[in-house]
Amino acid sequence: xxxxxxxxxxxxxxxxxxxxxxxxxxxxxxxxxxxxxxxxxxxxxxxxxxxxxxxxxxxxxxxxxxxxxxxxxxxxxxxxxxxxxxxxxxxxxxxxxxxxxxxxxxxxxxxxxxxxxxxxxxxxxxxxxxxxxxxxxxxxxxxxxxxxxxxxxxxxxxxxxxxxxxxxxxxxxxxxxxxxxxxxxxxxxxxxxxxxxxxxxxxxxxxxxxxxxxxxxxxxxxxxxxxxxxxxxxxxxxxxxxxxxxxxxxxxxxxxxxxxxxxxxxxxxxxxxxxxxxxxxxxxxxxxxxxxxxxxxxxxxxxxxxxxxxxxxxxxxxxxxxxxxxxxxxxxxxxxxxxxxxxxxxxxxxxxxxxxxxxxxxxxxxxxxxxxxxxxxxxxxxxxxxxxxxxxxxxxxxxxxxxxxx
Numbered sequence: 001x002x003x004x005x006x007x008x009x010x011x012x013x014x015x016x017x018x019x020x021x022x023x024x025x026x027x028x029x030x031x032x033x034x035x036x037x038x039x040x041x042x043x044x045x046x047x048x049x050x051x052x053x054x055x056x057x058x059x060x061x062x063x064x065x066x067x068x069x070x071x072x073x074x075x076x077x078x079x080x081x082x083x084x085x086x087x088x089x090x091x092x093x094x095x096x097x098x099x100x101x102x103x104x105x106x107x108x109x110x111x112x113x114x115x116x117x118x119x120x121x122x123x124x125x126x127x128x129x130x131x132x133x134x135x136x137x138x139x140x141x142x143x144x145x146x147x148x149x150x151x152x153x154x155x156x157x158x159x160x161x162x163x164x165x166x167x168x169x170x171x172x173x174x175x176x177x178x179x180x181x182x183x184x185x186x187x188x189x190x191x192x193x194x195x196x197x198x199x200x201x202x203x204x205x206x207x208x209x210x211x212x213x214x215x216x217x218x219x220x221x222x223x224x225x226x227x228x229x230x231x232x233x234x235x236x237x238x239x240x241x242x243x244x245x246x247x248x249x250x251x252x253x254x255x256x257x258x259x260x261x262x263x264x265x266x267x268x269x270x271x272x273x274x275x276x277x278x279x280x281x282x283x284x285x286x287x288x289x290x291x292x293x294x295x296x297x298x299x300x301x302x303x304x305x306x307x308x309x310x311x312x313x314x315x316x317x318x319x320x321x322x323x324x325x326x327x328x329x330x331x332x333x334x335x336x337x338x339x340x341x342x343x344x345x346x347x348x349x350x351x352x353x354x355x356x357x358x359x360x361x362x363x364x365x366x367x368x369x370x371x372x373x374x375x376x377x378x379x380x381x382x383x384x385x386x387x388x389x390x391x392x393x394x395x396x397x398x399x400x401x402x403x404x405x406x
Contacts, residue, residue: 007174019165021244127282128259
């Protein structure tokens with residue numbers, strides 16, 4: 001544990017566990033979409049889910065004609081997360097389900113069902129990357145995700161069998177004047193637990209088996225504040241304690257508020273919805289720019305109009321950290337990448353049933369994904385543009401008489 005130095009500023013990110021009520025809803029929505037896409041890859045979906053005190057409400061639209069067992073999907077997700085059927089209501093009764101999924105509006109479909117796929121809706125999407133972690137993601141968010149993943153692992157493995165599915169983690173990271181991580185100022189972990197668990201033992205166990213297994217020791221100081229279940233009790237959790245809704249954890253899904261978020265959430269939406277596919281493309285571009293060494297930090301914005309394939313706007317912002325002017329990077333990417341939704345879908349293979357796994361612990365920063373029981377590369381996390389971007393940067397500097405990239 002090192003001596004504390006006063007940071008120039010402190011930045012905080014959070015994550016939540018798979019049993020958090022909002023994330024329960026996201027997983028149900030994306031599990032439904034995965035099943036639909038497996039049966040009907042060309043299907044369009046817009047699924048929403050709410051969960052509150054014994055009632056799971058699934059609603060929205062889809063274009064598929066296939067018979068889908070929605071209730072089985074809901075039950076499977078709840079079981080996989082680790083909830084018993086009687087744990088989703090305050091009175092211990094079994095939960096009820098209300099399914100209300102209708103056909104997609106023909107007025108919306110006409111913008112997508114044509115020779116060239118147009119954007120399924122208007123909107124602006126952001127992608128972000130930073131060089132402060134190997135994942136090219138903000139460190140506070142990476143650590144928050146890892147804390148929540150470790151809580152689930154300790155619960156499911158039996159290491160801490162009294163833990164329950166609901167929980168949260170938050171990390172406050174101090175930065176130096178050079179904008180590099182300096183120290184962890186605060187850690188907050190709140191985890192649901194069984195009745196009768198001694199709070200002192202829980203705090204000792206979480207410190208030993210969760211926090212110290214995840215947090216780099218070199219970032220801890222004598223002033224790092226650690227708060228574990230600050231209220232002292234967290235027995236009632238999940239939808240029995242707090243209502244859940246799809247799309248309410250979009251900052252957890254993306255960049256932990258380090259990068260901006262566009263106008264829409266991801267879960268339950270098929271890839272013709274640029275809220276999802278456009279955001280995946282923006283992340284891919286930002287990550288490749290940073291991985292190529294062209295910037296230390298990068299944010300990309302792209303926007304679309306409903307029914308129109310070509311983006312309305314595109315912009316690269318490196319926050320002054322770029323080796324090339326932002327306007328030059330913007331033009332390079334526009335010339336290099338076809339940003340039409342149909343091309344994004346085809347290039348990334350987005351009509352495959354891959355989405356539920358990304359409905360928890362973030363859609364970005366995970367280089368591997370699972371498909372049909374096999375580990376695959378996550379398409380929007382690939383760094384295959386790096387060699388091309390390096391060559392184009394070298395050409396740019398040659399025209400300026402600068403040997404920087406030779």
